[in-house]
Amino acid sequence: MIKKINASKSEKIIFVFLILLGITTFAIYFMLKNECLFVKNFDPKNIDFKKPNNIAILNAPCGNVIIELYPNISPYGVERFMTLIRSNAYENIAFHRVIKNKLVQAGDLEFGKKGSLNYQKIGTGKSGMGTIKSEIDNNFNYTKGSVGLARTFKNDTEDSQFFIILQDEPLFEGEYTPVGKVLFGLEVLKKIKNQRHSEYILRPDFINSFKMLN
Amino acid sequence: MNILRVILLLIFFITPIKANTIYNIIKIPNLEIYEINTKNKLKYFYATAPFRLGTQKNIVCSNPNKKDLEIKYRTVYKNLSKYSYDYLKKINLKYIVLCQNLSISELYTAGIPDNVMKTLILDIKFNEDYFERVIHHEVFHIMYLQYKEIFNDEEWIKFNNPNFKYAKCSTCTNRLGLKTYKKTRGFFTEYSKSTASEDMAEVYSHMIIFKKNKIDQFRKQDSILDNKISYIKNKIKQIDSSFTF
Numbered sequence: 001m002i003k004k005i006n007a008s009k010s011e012k013i014i015f016v017f018l019i020l021l022g023i024t025t026f027a028i029y030f031m032l033k034n035e036c037l038f039v040k041n042f043d044p045k046n047i048d049f050k051k052p053n054n055i056a057i058l059n060a061p062c063g064n065v066i067i068e069l070y071p072n073i074s075p076y077g078v079e080r081f082m083t084l085i086r087s088n089a090y091e092n093i094a095f096h097r098v099i100k101n102k103l104v105q106a107g108d109l110e111f112g113k114k115g116s117l118n119y120q121k122i123g124t125g126k127s128g129m130g131t132i133k134s135e136i137d138n139n140f141n142y143t144k145g146s147v148g149l150a151r152t153f154k155n156d157t158e159d160s161q162f163f164i165i166l167q168d169e170p171l172f173e174g175e176y177t178p179v180g181k182v183l184f185g186l187e188v189l190k191k192i193k194n195q196r197h198s199e200y201i202l203r204p205d206f207i208n209s210f211k212m213l214n
Numbered sequence: 215m216n217i218l219r220v221i222l223l224l225i226f227f228i229t230p231i232k233a234n235t236i237y238n239i240i241k242i243p244n245l246e247i248y249e250i251n252t253k254n255k256l257k258y259f260y261a262t263a264p265f266r267l268g269t270q271k272n273i274v275c276s277n278p279n280k281k282d283l284e285i286k287y288r289t290v291y292k293n294l295s296k297y298s299y300d301y302l303k304k305i306n307l308k309y310i311v312l313c314q315n316l317s318i319s320e321l322y323t324a325g326i327p328d329n330v331m332k333t334l335i336l337d338i339k340f341n342e343d344y345f346e347r348v349i350h351h352e353v354f355h356i357m358y359l360q361y362k363e364i365f366n367d368e369e370w371i372k373f374n375n376p377n378f379k380y381a382k383c384s385t386c387t388n389r390l391g392l393k394t395y396k397k398t399r400g401f402f403t404e405y406s407k408s409t410a411s412e413d414m415a416e417v418y419s420h421m422i423i424f425k426k427n428k429i430d431q432f433r434k435q436d437s438i439l440d441n442k443i444s445y446i447k448n449k450i451k452q453i454d455s456s457f458t459f
Contacts, residue, residue, distance in 0.1 A: 137303075153330070170250055171235050171257065174308070 035191050036062035042184040044213055049183075055213035056085055056180070060095075060192060061205050065164075065185035067147055070178065074135035077149050077158060077177040082212065084109075084127065084160055090210035096122045097163075098194040098201055105150055106207055107161035114206050122200065127160035134158060135177045142172035145182035164189055240309050240331045242267060244277070248287060248312065254299045258287065261313035268318075273326060275313035278338050283312060286338035286345075293349045296422065301454045305357040308332035314339040325352035329359040344392040350419040357453065358411050364449050367410040373441045374400055380409045394420065400438030417442045418450075421459045429459075 007015070031037055041063030049055050051068065058065040071078040084090060090107060092114035097105035110125025111118040118125075134155040142148070142165060150161035158177050165172070166189060182189070193205045236245045236259055244263040252258070260283055267273040278286070290310065302308065306329045316323055316337035324340040325348065327333075334352055341348075358365050371380070378400070391404030401407050406416040421429055421443060433440040450457055 169235055171239060171247075174255060175239060 036188075039063055039187045039191055040185075041188075042066055047184070049213065052213050054180075055183075056082075056210065057213060058090075058185075058210045059208040060188050061208070062188045062191040063185060065188050066183045067164075067180045068183050069147075069180040070140075073138045073140055074149075074177050074179055076132050077135050077179045080129070080132050080158070080160075081149070081162065081179045083129075085210050085212055088210070089127065089160065090207050093207050094122070094201070094204040095192045095206070096201060096204055097199050098192050098204070099199045100194045100196075101166050101190065103163050103165050103169075104189050104192050105161060105163040107150070109160050117204075119200075119202070123161070125160075129159070131157045131159050136174050138178075140173055140178040142169045142176075142178070143181075144168055145186050146172070146178060147180040147182065148172060148176035148178050151176065166190060240311075240333045242311060242333070242335075245311060248283070249291070252291070252295075254295065254297055254302055255308070256294055256302065256310055257308060258291070258310045258312065260287075261311070265313070272319045273317070273335075275311075275316040275335060275337065278312060278314040282314065282338055287312060289346060290336060290338075290349060293346050294353075297353070298456075301457055304360075304454050305329070305353070306332050306360045307334060307353065307356045309334070311335040312338050316340075324348040325355075327352050327355040327359060329356050341392065347392075347419045347423045350422040351415040354415040354418040355411070357450075358414065361449075361453060364452055365411070365414060370410045370414060370442070370445065373438050373445070375438075378407075380407065380413070383409060398432060398436045398439050400436060400442075402432075402439070413442070414446060417446050421446060426459070 039062045044055065044057050044064065044066055047066070049068075054069045054071065056067045056069055058067060069078045069081065084107075089109055093106055093109060094112040094114070094117060095104050095106045096108055096112050097103070105123075106112065108122055108125040109127045111121040111123070112125060132149075134151065134157075136155070140146070144165060144167055146169070147162055147164050149158040150163050151157040151159075162179065163176075164182060166186065193201055193203075195201055234243075236247070237243055240259075242259075242265060244261055244265045245259040246262050248258040248260045250257045261275060261277040264274065264276045290312065294310065297307075309332055311333060313335065314337055316326065316335060318326060322337070322340075324337055324345075326335040328335075334356060336349065336352065338345075390408070393404070394402055395404075401413065402416045402420045406413040417439070420432075424432075429443065433443055447459065450459075
């Protein structure tokens with residue numbers, strides 16, 4: 001006959017401790033893995049905008065980035081940007097160039113599409129709509145969160161690619177066509193996948209959606 | 215073929231990150247901002263370490279010491295402040311790089327203009343006597359490169375005596391003197407005799423530096439220079455009608 005032995009008090013404590021340790025480890029593992037955990041996701045429905053017609057919402061892996069567009073500063077640039085947003089052209093397009101805490105760039109519609117990424121050519125793709133003139137004469141402070149159109153070394157080569165800066169860049173004024181500024185969700189952009197040794201990203205993050213508010 | 219692709223991709227992804235905004239814009243390494251809040255929106259940078267440029271890395275310049283930089287910046291700033299934002303925009307000049315001992319293929323030079331990158335590199339240690347004039351000389355080169363269709367070497371050559379010939383290039387001649395002639399005979403300096411574009415740059419820089427009555431004196435005494443001065447004046451008017459010498 002087997003004699004039942006009751007666990008001592010200290011054994012019970014160790015048992016409970018081990019269970020708690022397991023749960024904590026498990027929770028920490030998921031918290032660390034979820035890089036978006038502490039990133040606030042802004043819902044545009046809960047925000048009153050002064051100019052709702054100029055508001056665009058970019059949805060990235062960690063949430064929404066709410067951008068106000070400035071048609072008064074760069075009418076042609078904003079018109080092109082809005083056209084592409086309204087046609088859902090930016091959906092599933094890679095953030096192909098990311099410099100940590102400095103800049104994220106996306107919008108290569110030709111070589112940056114999810115499922116058909118072309119690493120050799122990414123960043124050189126076109127929209128098929130042709131290039132537009134640079135609009136760099138108006139005063140614009142390229143402060144953190146500013147959105148501009150990317151171009152080649154030459155002016156008047158803006159197309160579909162855009163960048164958002166994550167720190168102030170006063171030298172960008174007069175160089176790049178500004179199209180808007182991030183109102184909410186800059187933290188979302190800081191979580192976009194980057195690489196230490198390269199500004200071009202292997203297996204990059206993608207734009208989930210990019211829509212105008214109205 | 216696949217191995218080649220992998221190698222290409224590897225090169226692509228291990229390219230060191232160059233998050234330097236100045237480098238990204240004008241492709242010159244080792245620069246820092248000296249002053250960017252200027253009236254005519256010129257942005258001044260200085261070298262913090264020596265740099266090499268060009269496909270053959272034949273353009274070399276060193277970092278200046280702080281004191282020299284302070285003094286020469288004031289001179290450069292004063293001279294370039296003569297140009298309005300609109301004028302600079304038209305000639306495509308936006309960035310000034312200050313460094314010392316600037317050379318191209320081991321030949322020392324006062325400045326290197328690059329209208330495509332909107333940049334003028336200036337050697338702040340260049341001959342003190344002519345430094346201010348040289349700034350405008352280099353500004354002209356930017357303009358000349360930007361408006362090749364306006365400045366015509368063939369037209370210019372016709373101003374000279376028929377038996378005069380320029381050298382084939384500005385560096386393949388010994389005519390390097392920058393002292394202004396007392397008796398000009400069609401040329402402001404010895405260096406004017408090197409090439410047509412250098413001659414134009416010399417005329418332009420003298421027109422900027424010298425007062426109007428002094429230039430008028432030259433014009434009265436020297437009919438060739440008179441024609442050359444009129445030519446430069448007219449061409450500048452074509453580029454920016456509001457510009458005055």
